[in-house]
Amino acid sequence: xxxxxxxxxxxxxxxxxxxxxxxxxxxxxxxxxxxxxxxxxxxxxxxxxxxxxxxxxxxxxxxxxxxxxxxxxxxxxxxxxxxxxxxxxxxxxxxxxxxxxxxxxxxxxxxxxxxxxxxxxxxxxx
Numbered sequence: 001x002x003x004x005x006x007x008x009x010x011x012x013x014x015x016x017x018x019x020x021x022x023x024x025x026x027x028x029x030x031x032x033x034x035x036x037x038x039x040x041x042x043x044x045x046x047x048x049x050x051x052x053x054x055x056x057x058x059x060x061x062x063x064x065x066x067x068x069x070x071x072x073x074x075x076x077x078x079x080x081x082x083x084x085x086x087x088x089x090x091x092x093x094x095x096x097x098x099x100x101x102x103x104x105x106x107x108x109x110x111x112x113x114x115x116x117x118x119x120x121x122x123x124x125x126x
Contacts, residue, residue, distance in 0.1 A: 036061075042068050100124050 014022070039061050043050065049071050050059060059067075103124065107117050 039064050046071055 043059065043064050046064075046068060050064070050067055053067060054063070103120070107120070
């Protein structure tokens with residue numbers, strides 16, 4: 001089959017439907033290139049994580065996406081655990097501080113021997 005040349009008419013002679021038909025493959029290729037580029041970036045960002053799970057294997061795009069989702073879920077759960085732990089520590093400190101204030105207030109209202117007061121305050125500060 002002999003090669004054929006396609007004669008493109010100037011843009012103003014093409015109907016909108018014909019313009020769209022010509023533009024569609026180009027737009028689709030650009031979209032696929034963006035997707036592939038993003039998947040490649042994910043692969044590079046999480047390369048160590050992938051090697052830990054599947055060393056020496058060629059990853060398909062679907063594998064990269066699945067492992068990325070799994071990794072992000074794992075990181076999210078760790079973040080929630082850390083946040084809960086920090087919140088618990090904050091609540092404990094706040095409660096302890098409030099208890100200490102109440103103890104100081106109680107000691108100031110009642111005539112407690114100075115030696116006992118000093119021992120109690122020293123104990124609280126530990």
